[in-house]
């Protein structure tokens with residue numbers, strides 16, 4: 001079954017956790033995605049931090065169609081075009097410039113845009129984006145910050161990312177304005193390099209069971 005994503009709120013709704021993944025070897029992408037799926041996680045954000053990221057996105061999009069594949073670390077319109085061609089079904093940005101925001105919104109692909117200040121959050125809401133990424137969450141004030149912005153902006157929903165781990169994910173997910181969290185702890189670099197897919201499946205299973 002393929003999930004339809006109409007916007008960032010649908011991206012937040014897929015699972016309690018969006019795994020943020022750095023792939024160094026494109027051959028790892030498919031077994032990694034399958035391990036996440038076996039653990040119950042059906043969404044993945046592959047970051048454009050390595051030269052093989054586009055190829056990794058392409059492989060997952062074509063070989064693991066059940067996986068909702070997104071591209072992260074998208075910071076230019078050119079990258080936004082390239083990741084959609086590769087098969088990304090949503091785009092994640094660490095922050096948002098007006099140029100990038102308008103370009104991605106015009107392209108119609110669901111955008112999980114990054115914000116870390118109240119002004120940035122208001123700018124995204126002005127564009128109709130009521131669900132967004134809060135990055136880098138822990139160093140920008142964490143749960144206390146999100147609780148504070150819930151006062152004036154009760155309609156906004158967040159995917160806090162940056163510094164989230166198995167130790168604090170549940171505390172974030174307990175907040176009413178947190179839809180899901182993002183993080184790299186499900187897919188540690190050493191575990192990917194060791195091709196220990198069972199371990200990644202185990203991390204995914206624990207993450208998929210988190211309450212929200």
Ligand SMILES: O=C(O)C(=O)C[C@H](O)[C@H](O)COP(=O)(O)O
Pocket residue numbers: 020047072073074092093094114135161162163164182183184185
């Ligand atoms: O690359 C991007 O687009 C980002 O926005 C950064 C990532 O979301 C964080 O680096 C994940 O944070 P950790 O879970 O603390 O490793």
